[in-house]
Structures are given as structure tokens and as C-alpha cells.
Amino acid sequence: MFYELLSTLQDANTQWVLLGTILLGIASGVLGSFALLRKQSLIGDAMAHAALPGICLAFLLYGTKSIGWFLVGAALSGLLATYFIQVIINHSRIKEDTAIGLVLSVFFGFGIVLLTKIAQTENGNQSGLDDFIFGQAASLVGNDVRVISAIAIVLLLVTWLLFKELKLFTFDRQFAKGIGLPTGLLNGLLMTLIVSAVVIGLQAVGVILMAAMLITPAISARYWTDRLDRMVIVAGTIGALSGMLGTILSSMANRLPTGPVIVLAATVIFLISLIFAPHRGLVSKGLKLYRIRKIVARETVLQTLYDLSEEVSITNKKIRFSKEALLSRRKMTVRKLDSNLKRLQKEGYVHHIKDMWSLTESGGSKAYEIVFNNRLFEIYTMYEMKFASLQFAANDVWDYRNIDSSTLKELEQLMAIHERTPKLAPKYFGKGETFRKENSSQSAKKRKKEVKSL
Amino acid sequence: MKMNPIQVSNLTVAYDRKPVLQEVTFQMPEGKLIGVVGPNGAGKSTLIKAILGLIPTASGSVEIYGKAYRTQRKLVGYVPQRGSVDWDFPTNALDVVLMGRYGHIGWFRRPGKKDTAIAMQALDKVGMKEYAGRQISQLSGGQQQRVFLARALAQDATVYFMDEPFVGVDAATEKAIISLLNELKAQGKTVLVVHHDLQTVKEYFDWTLLLNKRKIALGPTEEVFTVDHLQKTYGGRLAFLDTQVSPSYVVQP
Amino acid sequence: MSYGAWIMLTGSLVGVSCGIIGCFLILRKMAMLADAISHTVLLGIVLAYLVSHSLEGIYMLIGAGIIGLLTAFLVQVLHSSGVQSDAAIGVVFTSLFAFGVILLSAFAGKVHLDVNHALMGEITFIPWNTLTIGGVDLGPSAVWMLGIVLIINLILIFLFYKEIKISSFDPAMATAIGIPVMFIHYLLMSMVSITTVASFDSVGAILVVAMLIVPGATAYLLTDKLLVMLLISAVIGVLSAIGGYYAALVWNISISGSMASIAGLIFATAFILSPRHGLLSKLLARKSIISERT
The missing domain is CATH 1.10.10 (Arc Repressor Mutant, subunit A)
Incomplete structure (x- = not known):
């Protein structure tokens, strides 16, 4: 068992994947905290599903697999989906949850359409786009991890620099506006940050389960602290831990897909928090x-x-x-x-x-x-x-x-x-x-x- | 012996250890309009909800004409706060009023001609007959409130509970509601109304229940609605602008 | 019946079942709970298979029904223990779905059900998988299953129409007059579960969501009467199915994906052009007010 673990960790490819999933866990945990506190957890779900057509379009336009263009495509269609959700809520009697479900499923359906179209093109078979649905961490190569890590670090850096503003904005939008913060800009920025966190997770975790990376570490962290700064750190740690555990477990048991294992690892941490956290846990x-x-x-x-x-x-x-x-x-x-x-x-x-x-x-x-x-x-x-x-x-x-x-x-x-x-x-x-x-x-x-x- | 329409004994509602209502005990006389008055957070709406079994109680009992509420549902009409429902629901005014009949109709049966006639009559009484087919989101706030009242009328109850029916309605609706309340009274029905406009209490209600977590006072309005009692109910938050002829009350923040 | 007709019939049955039940979900603001159930049903199917070693409809329905109710129940439990409802839904559905996928991969050799199939459905195979009783070919078994589920749904809605209606519109009033609001809630959730599992085979998990939400949301923009909303929603479900099928034929694309896309297009049209609630009519109304004033 231990030897197995050691040999798994010595594998260069696993090390890359591990680095990628850990950084991704941190970024999504941190940004998920903001999404959670703004009661927008499920918008992350919609963004993830909506990324599929963006990735497909990027492939159709660019012609081959390119992590960079995929991310751009996914981010754009994710943002477009968020925008549509807002428009539907603001301009009709349809309520938020319906708008989210509607946009999510239609975008995803359209993504599937594009996927079948791509499968018919000559280089469609090796596109590996199917991997985006459930994630395929094992397929991450050095270059993918470098891009993911770079983006994750940029996200964390931006969050760190603007922490005060984002905190105020999340807590009390009206007040933030009152003291002269550009709330429209901040809203756009936060959405972009969240969409980026979603997008870099897609390859490892997949569009369906990506929502868990945003929600589960954040809601678990909520049990351990009442302060946003600590919550962000705890959520990042839990995200990293889930990424690490999931990657190691799934690479040891050959047939298990990484994404779902990461998600289950996060769920286990959530359950531990729910039950055993001091003050807020069920036992306490x-x-x-x-x-x-x-x-x-x-x-x-x-x-x-x-x-x-x-x-x-x-x-x-x-x-x-x-x-x-x-x-x-x-x-x-x-x-x-x-x-x-x-x-x-x-x-x-x-x-x-x-x-x-x-x-x-x-x-x-x-x-x-x-x-x-x-x-x-x-x-x-x-x-x-x-x-x-x-x-x-x-x-x-x-x-x-x-x-x-x-x-x-x-x-x-x-x-x-x-x-x-x-x-x-x-x-x-x-x-x-x-x-x-x-x-x-x-x-x-x-x-x-x-x-x-x- | 004539039973009391509403008999509440030792009713206590608490969230965790924080009391919302404490040992509220009272009985209401039959055929009166009763105003429930008290500051925000005094537990006025909670009282109605607890009586109707919509929220769990820590202790106490409620009897409607001497029997548990569960067995007396058909005797009770309820007007919830207007803001508690989604007025975008795809239905029209008549349909909402017909819902007042559901308790009488029972499982698996549809509202029949008789029910529709009752519902139309109820709409007529609140002056909304010509709006029967109107989608509910197309109605004004006052009209929506009247629809809710008509629904309660369609329940054909003997005891009514109304949660802030005067909030956000126009003057005409307020008048319509009050004349309706008086009509109910004339029919010997008992109506308990959560109310927060102190100016109109004396004018509208025969009896007043002053409530702030506990019952502060209950009785005929002229006896209960006194400066002393109001002080007690509202604490130092009440300023008396003109205590001489027509007192006017201002709740201070 | 021709191959194409069977597919259209299957799609239409999905459209009608989902369209009708979807209206109630929208009105009760439970669209995302339905989304969650449509995902977790996968776990129900896998577990049902592992227990019964059969892919027969009845086991699937039971398994999905149980897991669907469990999903609704867990969301309720988390919510009442202080987790905000959107996060509760998110945690529950991703966990159960991830568990389902892992089971599926772990027993991949034994279960004749692959993940892509579960997600995207395989409506093209439907006409070949027929039900034969006593040597008589009775048509595709999916059609039978969908038909039965539709009939069950219609009977339940017919029986409990007024209770569902009042507990959707005014739950406090419903409770006050003695209607078991919780029972109605779980009744609807069971209907969502069995509808989802019956539709699963043909359109897959994600597109069930599209069929559940999009026709109902479109109908919500077109009418102010509940009964009419149910009818319009069913019709839009059928239109999406048939339109989706033809679009898929023309462009040679995934049938289920194309159904969802067509449904989306129909919604977009209604969103802009609906006579009362559309973007255009609102814009025109605003303009006419402004011009009247000037």
C-alpha cells in the first residue's frame, strides 16, 4: 500500500497532474467562497455546463486541440450564459432558478450538438473533447498544467490584491456603491474570476461536476470559521486537499475517473465538517x-x-x-x-x-x-x-x-x-x-x- | 353554555431559547372585530400562524369553539399577508377565490357550480366582480388584497384571521375592507385582524389585543387602548403628539 | 411504424411528460432541484442494476424513484441544518452523481450502460430495443415505459390537481385548510424521478433537464392560465422533439442535443415575441407610454 503510494508519487506524470489539481482546488475553493456568500453557487454550475459549446466552437475555429483557445472559448460562453441568465431574470417573470436551469441545459444541449459535429470532422476523433464532460485528469500534460497553474496563480493574486474590495462588495453591494467603489466593474471582475476558476477545472473535473469544486470546499469552510478571510483560506486548503486525495486515490485504483473521486473526497471533507466542526458541527x-x-x-x-x-x-x-x-x-x-x-x-x-x-x-x-x-x-x-x-x-x-x-x-x-x-x-x-x-x-x-x- | 370562538391557553412559541410568544392566554368573545396591535417583532403574525398550526409551538393549546383547531378547520378563514405569495402565478382572480372552497370540497373532487357561485358572490362583495377573469398579477395591490378577502369569504367561516390586510392598500380598498368586516360582525362572526396603524384602531375595532411577546391587555377598545397600556406595549418608542382631543401616535425608531 | 416515427413518438412522449411536470417545478421554484434529481437518478439506475442484475424498466423506475426522493430529502435535511439552499442542492447532486459515475466505472465490465449513454441518451437505438410478449412484437420498450409513466403522471395530476395548485400558490393557506403540503412536495418529486428515468434512455440526464425546464418556462411567458400553461408546455415539448429530430437528420447531429437546442430557440422566440410578457411588447409598451407623455 505504502509502496504503491510512493511509486505513484514518483511518477512524473502523476506529479504534474497532482500540481494541477491542487492549484485548481485552491483557486476554486477561494472563488467558490465568494460565489457561495453571494448565493450564486449554482451559477457556477451553469457556467461549467455552458462552457461546453465554447470549447467546441474554439476547436472548430482553431482546428486542433489548444488549451489556451479552449479556455478562451469556455470563458466567453460561460460569461455569455451568465449574461443570458441575468437578462431573463430582469426582463421576464421567470425566476432565478428556472433561468439558471434553462440556460444551463440549452447551452449544454447545443454543446452536445457541436460535439457530434466535431466527431465527423477529420481530426475530430483525436480531439479528446469528450474528456471535458467528465474530466480526465490523467490526460493532463505538462503544457496543460503550466497553463492551469499560471491562471490559478493569477486568479489568487488578483483576489489577494482586491480582497478588501471584493469582500465589501460581496457583503454589502449597496454600501460598496455608496463609498464609491465601481460595483459594476467589480461584479464583472468577480464573474470573470469565477468563470476562469471553472474553466481551468473543466479538463480535470469535467463540466458536470465542476460545480462541486466551487460549492463543496466553500460550504465546508463555512463550518470552521465566521470570517471571510479565514473562510477563503480554509476553503482553498480543503480544495487543495480534495484535489490531492482525489488524484492519488484515482491513480492508485486504475479504473476510477479522477474528477468524481476528487468530488467525493471533497464531499467526505464536507461531511466531516458538517458533523464534527467545533461550534457549528452537528455533534457540537x-x-x-x-x-x-x-x-x-x-x-x-x-x-x-x-x-x-x-x-x-x-x-x-x-x-x-x-x-x-x-x-x-x-x-x-x-x-x-x-x-x-x-x-x-x-x-x-x-x-x-x-x-x-x-x-x-x-x-x-x-x-x-x-x-x-x-x-x-x-x-x-x-x-x-x-x-x-x-x-x-x-x-x-x-x-x-x-x-x-x-x-x-x-x-x-x-x-x-x-x-x-x-x-x-x-x-x-x-x-x-x-x-x-x-x-x-x-x-x-x-x-x-x-x-x-x- | 356558549363556547368561545377562540380560546388560546398558555401559548408559547420560541426559536431556540428566544421567546417569540410567551404564555399567551386569552379568549375572544363572539361577534367582535378584534385588532391585534403591537410593535414590530411583537409576535402578531406569529400568533395567527401558531393558532392555525403553521408553525410549531413550544407549549399551549388552541381551541376553536371548544375543539382543537385540526377538527374545526372548516370554521376558520385565513387571510395571509399579501406579500407571502407569488402573484405571477398563472391564475385569475376567480380561481384564487375558488381556492377558499378547497377545504370544503375535499380530496379528488373539483369545485362545482355551487362553489363558483359562492366565489362570484364573494368577489361581488369586495367589489371585484368585473375582475373575475383578470390575471392576478394585473391587479393593483388593493385589488389583490380584496381577492384575498374574497377568498376568505368563500371559505364561509365563522372565525376569521387576517394578517395585516390594510398594508399597502388604497383608501377605497381600506374602506371596502372595513365595511366588509362590519358586515361579517353583523352576521355574528368573529374576526381577528393583525393591525399596525395605531391611528385607526379606535375607529375600526370593538376589541383590542395589545401584544408584545406576551398579552399586555385585551378588552373593549375604549378600555384597553389607553396611554398606559400603549406605553407598556411600545416601551419608550411611542410619542404622544396630541393627547387632548384626537390623539395621534407616532412610533419612534 | 417507420424508424423515424418511433423516434419522434419517443421524443414527443418525453416532451409531453417532462413539459407537464416541468410547469409545476417552475411555479414552485424548484427547477434546480429537478436538475439535481435528473443527475442523481444515474446513481439510482446503477444501484438498481447492481441489486437486481437487470436493466429492466421496473427496477430502474424503483431505483430512480428512491434516489430521487433521497435527493430531495437530503437537500431538505441540509437546508434545515443551516446550509443555504443553492449550496445544499449543489453538494447533494454532485456527490451522488460522482458516486454513481465511480460505481459505473468500477463495475464497468458488468453494467451495460456507459456514462456517455446515460448523459446524452441514445435515442437512435430506441426503435430496435423492442418489447416482445409471447412472441408478439409490441414496439419499442422505451415507448411503453414512457407511455406508462405519462399515464401515471396524468392520473396523479388529475387526482391532486387542486391540492398541487394551492400548495404551489399559497402553501400557508394550503396548510391552514389541512392539505399535506409535504406529501404533495414528495409526490411531485417522485413524479420528477420516474419521468426522468423513463426519459433517461432516450435523451440522457442533461437533456431531461432541458425538456423539464424549457417548455414550461416558455409556456409561462405565453399564458396566464395554469391549465393552458400545461397544454402549451406539452405542445412545445412535442414541437422540440419533432423539430429536433428533423434538424438532427438534416445536419447529422445528436438528436437529443438538437432537441434541447430547438427547445432553446422556441424559448428565445417566445422571450422576444410573447404578446404580453415578451421583450418586444414590453419595449413597445414603454415607447408608447413615453410618446403619449410627450
């Missing part, structure tokens, strides 16, 4: 969700006991509650409730007499804190616009202790207005079964004052 998300659910379930039980206590404290009824009462207040499975009550009892937060449950003193103060925190969060979501300065993202965990005191005060005031202030301070949970009650008229007065001050 699942664990986080599991932890949150566990915390929430525990909090919910305490909160429910608190809510119920709060209600009966006004009517002076008994403050012990059956499981049914708890369940009717908040949806939860009986098993979940049981296990949580058990755990809370062990921790000394709840106790029960027969089937009736209540908070202990320490449970009361714990529950108070939870209720206070959650209700404050609720108030925050009600007036999100007002507290926009908190910069609170949906996946952060809300904790009132992280909020500055003036904002906290404001939130507390609003909470009082909505009568959501927890009424039972921790001290009210004594060992007994009734509460010392707050002077209700006083609290009402206080509330009124707060309304005015707002």
Missing part, C-alpha cells in the same frame, strides 16, 4: 442542545414551582403542588419531570410530603434567581430595539449579571411595569407553608411611580 450543536435542554428542564421545574407558589401566595392557599399541577402549567414528559424532581431533591432545592411538592429555602432563592433572569430576558425581547446596544445574539446564553447596571435598572423598571417582578423574594420561602406577604398597597404605589418616571 447536538451536545450543546442536550446540555441546554438539561439546564432548561431543571430550570423549568424550579420556575414552575415558583410561578405556582407566586400565584397561591396571594390567595393564601397551600403551597404544595401535585405533579399534575406542575405538568398542566408547562408541557413536559412525566419521566423528565420525575428525574428532575429527584435530582433537585438530592440537591436540597425541593422536598415533598406524599405526592405534594414545594421549594425549600435554598430552592426558593435558586428559583428566584432563575425566574428573575428569565423574566428579564423576556422584557429584553419585548423592547429589543431599545436595548439594541446589548448586542445580544440568539445563541448566547442570557445572564443578567453580564449587563451593566444602568441597563439592568431600566429593564427592572420595565419588568415592574409589566408586573413581572418576581413577587416572592428568596426570604419568603421559609420552612413553613405560608408566606409573609408584602404590603400590596405599597407595591402598587411604587409601580405607579415607575410608570411616571419612564
Whole structure:
């Protein structure tokens, strides 16, 4: 196995192919990131399919196989296809996905027509144009690789030089226009860059699967980082890795076509990213969700006991509650409730007499804190616009202790207005079964004052 | 005992841990026009969607005349936001209104003469009879809204849910809609309308539900639609320009 | 029937089946999902062959049906786990297609199906591959398969017409009145899958896409009535097939490629000349407005 690998790598031709697929992987990964963020992944697919008639026309006009002219032809017809897609969207009721599919399939169909025409010309048989459909990395010769590498390096260089502008343009076109960037030109440039990345991949990966080279590394990279500059680097690396793995695997197993193997290698990396990436991966998300659910379930039980206590404290009824009462207040499975009550009892937060449950003193103060925190969060979501300065993202965990005191005060005031202030301070949970009650008229007065001050 | 047309208990909707609607509990009286009012993002549309089972709820229950919504679909009419559909769809106004009959027709059957008659009547009621054959993208915004209303009428429901029917319509359509709502009321039907123009709340609705994540207040408009309640609903974002005779409300950014 | 007539019949059946189902895909903005399914069906065919060791129609239909639904399902899963929908489609179809191609190459000796054939179809062989039952020649088996699929599609559309229509136009309303919108979605995706596989043999994967999308898109520019759109789309499918066949005869080119090109030409004509939605009529309308103002 290892020896086989070594001998494969020593082969000069394989080295050329390897260089080509790696550079191609980098270029398409980098430019694919931009396409992805602009939600134009499938336009890359259309460009790749549409390149076929361009290549054929280049062959018909030039007469023999020439990588340079092929690339020119492919780029021109790819750009023409993009232009047609835009025209169809802008000037008719046809929507984007239909326009892409339409242009893609018609261009490809026309490409097939030209292909059959070429097959009938005298030097058509050795044109090797069929290779462009599925790609034939093994057929890359030194000259092809030199051209591909040169273009890939130019693409990367241009991207590097104009990174700031392209980033801004991708992120916020209107703003880019506002600060005086030539957005029309940038759009054209980015399209040309993407089409070039597609075109240099055609010979190795083929028109049908080229879309994967743009999409898969980029979407995989998205799982590892939130920043465009890092995403571009990660995507380039994943593209290179896929190119390398695909080339080596397919040259070791003789009959396997390189293009599809490269694509599958990229897919495997995507699946690994999807599942195992920190923060965004499914495992990490699942664990986080599991932890949150566990915390929430525990909090919910305490909160429910608190809510119920709060209600009966006004009517002076008994403050012990059956499981049914708890369940009717908040949806939860009986098993979940049981296990949580058990755990809370062990921790000394709840106790029960027969089937009736209540908070202990320490449970009361714990529950108070939870209720206070959650209700404050609720108030925050009600007036999100007002507290926009908190910069609170949906996946952060809300904790009132992280909020500055003036904002906290404001939130507390609003909470009082909505009568959501927890009424039972921790001290009210004594060992007994009734509460010392707050002077209700006083609290009402206080509330009124707060309304005015707002 | 007369059942409540709409009974919502403890309805909670959340995305992840972020609450969109919190423990909303209310019952609506029969035969009233009810306005649902609150700031952007208060969960007004979410409330309707949750009631109709279009989005998953974290907890709570909804009953229409005492039974789960699933079994009472035929009693309910729905007017979604106008922007929620693609008006380039190849169909005409009458056809859209006929869709209101689909719930009654059931599987495998076509709308018959009776359904067409009902649909035409509904179009007539919203003043769109002569546009029955018109392609829907050729209609103005107000006319499209009227078609949606006619579709709800064709549903022949007793409880109606309308999501911002007054957005982006001309004055004539607004008048037409409001007189239609009053007609529905006169027939003893209950209509719940998501509304965001505070100026017209008092004029249009018998009852008002002030909503901001939770129910702030519900009751007859003259009782509920007070400065205090509005302050509570909108926070500091509301400026009262003229609190004396005809109050006018401005929501500040 | 003559050789040419059989080919035209086959092409027309493809045109009608794809044209009708394509209209719904366009209206539901799922053209690219159909594109994805038409590619991944290749994997279904290869797997069906590897399992059943037969290239008979029914196995192909089942295999393609399963993989087609799997494609739609995986796209849905990726999308709901946070991948933007265009990228989800791109990742799923290229992976499954690449897997199909690799299987095909790995078992090349065993499968009598080559990749070019799968992609571009071989409509010229259709008339020779006939169905014989009890020694009676019943005509090309592809025609039978396409005919059956067309009938299945027509029955399903007839039965569920109003449900498909409302869940395409207003899914929220459809859900509210109790129509199982998800069921309708997967029903349509199964129809796309079996239509694709039945058309596969004759026009190949990529050109199925052309037949699925182009006639429907053209019809969308020519009418404002759904039923009429379905009819026009079917007619355009047939016209593309017949026109494509004659063009292929004249210039001696790939029949399937020429069908797609003719379909493209018909679309271009409608795009420019359509009485209401065409480029020209819009231009004229704008001009008349301007001249009225001046």
C-alpha cells in the first residue's frame, strides 16, 4: 500500500497532474467562497455546463486541440450564459432558478450538438473533447498544467490584491456603491474570476461536476470559521486537499475517473465538517442542545414551582403542588419531570410530603434567581430595539449579571411595569407553608411611580 | 353554555431559547372585530400562524369553539399577508377565490357550480366582480388584497384571521375592507385582524389585543387602548403628539 | 411504424411528460432541484442494476424513484441544518452523481450502460430495443415505459390537481385548510424521478433537464392560465422533439442535443415575441407610454 503510494508519487506524470489539481482546488475553493456568500453557487454550475459549446466552437475555429483557445472559448460562453441568465431574470417573470436551469441545459444541449459535429470532422476523433464532460485528469500534460497553474496563480493574486474590495462588495453591494467603489466593474471582475476558476477545472473535473469544486470546499469552510478571510483560506486548503486525495486515490485504483473521486473526497471533507466542526458541527450543536435542554428542564421545574407558589401566595392557599399541577402549567414528559424532581431533591432545592411538592429555602432563592433572569430576558425581547446596544445574539446564553447596571435598572423598571417582578423574594420561602406577604398597597404605589418616571 | 370562538391557553412559541410568544392566554368573545396591535417583532403574525398550526409551538393549546383547531378547520378563514405569495402565478382572480372552497370540497373532487357561485358572490362583495377573469398579477395591490378577502369569504367561516390586510392598500380598498368586516360582525362572526396603524384602531375595532411577546391587555377598545397600556406595549418608542382631543401616535425608531 | 416515427413518438412522449411536470417545478421554484434529481437518478439506475442484475424498466423506475426522493430529502435535511439552499442542492447532486459515475466505472465490465449513454441518451437505438410478449412484437420498450409513466403522471395530476395548485400558490393557506403540503412536495418529486428515468434512455440526464425546464418556462411567458400553461408546455415539448429530430437528420447531429437546442430557440422566440410578457411588447409598451407623455 505504502509502496504503491510512493511509486505513484514518483511518477512524473502523476506529479504534474497532482500540481494541477491542487492549484485548481485552491483557486476554486477561494472563488467558490465568494460565489457561495453571494448565493450564486449554482451559477457556477451553469457556467461549467455552458462552457461546453465554447470549447467546441474554439476547436472548430482553431482546428486542433489548444488549451489556451479552449479556455478562451469556455470563458466567453460561460460569461455569455451568465449574461443570458441575468437578462431573463430582469426582463421576464421567470425566476432565478428556472433561468439558471434553462440556460444551463440549452447551452449544454447545443454543446452536445457541436460535439457530434466535431466527431465527423477529420481530426475530430483525436480531439479528446469528450474528456471535458467528465474530466480526465490523467490526460493532463505538462503544457496543460503550466497553463492551469499560471491562471490559478493569477486568479489568487488578483483576489489577494482586491480582497478588501471584493469582500465589501460581496457583503454589502449597496454600501460598496455608496463609498464609491465601481460595483459594476467589480461584479464583472468577480464573474470573470469565477468563470476562469471553472474553466481551468473543466479538463480535470469535467463540466458536470465542476460545480462541486466551487460549492463543496466553500460550504465546508463555512463550518470552521465566521470570517471571510479565514473562510477563503480554509476553503482553498480543503480544495487543495480534495484535489490531492482525489488524484492519488484515482491513480492508485486504475479504473476510477479522477474528477468524481476528487468530488467525493471533497464531499467526505464536507461531511466531516458538517458533523464534527467545533461550534457549528452537528455533534457540537447536538451536545450543546442536550446540555441546554438539561439546564432548561431543571430550570423549568424550579420556575414552575415558583410561578405556582407566586400565584397561591396571594390567595393564601397551600403551597404544595401535585405533579399534575406542575405538568398542566408547562408541557413536559412525566419521566423528565420525575428525574428532575429527584435530582433537585438530592440537591436540597425541593422536598415533598406524599405526592405534594414545594421549594425549600435554598430552592426558593435558586428559583428566584432563575425566574428573575428569565423574566428579564423576556422584557429584553419585548423592547429589543431599545436595548439594541446589548448586542445580544440568539445563541448566547442570557445572564443578567453580564449587563451593566444602568441597563439592568431600566429593564427592572420595565419588568415592574409589566408586573413581572418576581413577587416572592428568596426570604419568603421559609420552612413553613405560608408566606409573609408584602404590603400590596405599597407595591402598587411604587409601580405607579415607575410608570411616571419612564 | 356558549363556547368561545377562540380560546388560546398558555401559548408559547420560541426559536431556540428566544421567546417569540410567551404564555399567551386569552379568549375572544363572539361577534367582535378584534385588532391585534403591537410593535414590530411583537409576535402578531406569529400568533395567527401558531393558532392555525403553521408553525410549531413550544407549549399551549388552541381551541376553536371548544375543539382543537385540526377538527374545526372548516370554521376558520385565513387571510395571509399579501406579500407571502407569488402573484405571477398563472391564475385569475376567480380561481384564487375558488381556492377558499378547497377545504370544503375535499380530496379528488373539483369545485362545482355551487362553489363558483359562492366565489362570484364573494368577489361581488369586495367589489371585484368585473375582475373575475383578470390575471392576478394585473391587479393593483388593493385589488389583490380584496381577492384575498374574497377568498376568505368563500371559505364561509365563522372565525376569521387576517394578517395585516390594510398594508399597502388604497383608501377605497381600506374602506371596502372595513365595511366588509362590519358586515361579517353583523352576521355574528368573529374576526381577528393583525393591525399596525395605531391611528385607526379606535375607529375600526370593538376589541383590542395589545401584544408584545406576551398579552399586555385585551378588552373593549375604549378600555384597553389607553396611554398606559400603549406605553407598556411600545416601551419608550411611542410619542404622544396630541393627547387632548384626537390623539395621534407616532412610533419612534 | 417507420424508424423515424418511433423516434419522434419517443421524443414527443418525453416532451409531453417532462413539459407537464416541468410547469409545476417552475411555479414552485424548484427547477434546480429537478436538475439535481435528473443527475442523481444515474446513481439510482446503477444501484438498481447492481441489486437486481437487470436493466429492466421496473427496477430502474424503483431505483430512480428512491434516489430521487433521497435527493430531495437530503437537500431538505441540509437546508434545515443551516446550509443555504443553492449550496445544499449543489453538494447533494454532485456527490451522488460522482458516486454513481465511480460505481459505473468500477463495475464497468458488468453494467451495460456507459456514462456517455446515460448523459446524452441514445435515442437512435430506441426503435430496435423492442418489447416482445409471447412472441408478439409490441414496439419499442422505451415507448411503453414512457407511455406508462405519462399515464401515471396524468392520473396523479388529475387526482391532486387542486391540492398541487394551492400548495404551489399559497402553501400557508394550503396548510391552514389541512392539505399535506409535504406529501404533495414528495409526490411531485417522485413524479420528477420516474419521468426522468423513463426519459433517461432516450435523451440522457442533461437533456431531461432541458425538456423539464424549457417548455414550461416558455409556456409561462405565453399564458396566464395554469391549465393552458400545461397544454402549451406539452405542445412545445412535442414541437422540440419533432423539430429536433428533423434538424438532427438534416445536419447529422445528436438528436437529443438538437432537441434541447430547438427547445432553446422556441424559448428565445417566445422571450422576444410573447404578446404580453415578451421583450418586444414590453419595449413597445414603454415607447408608447413615453410618446403619449410627450
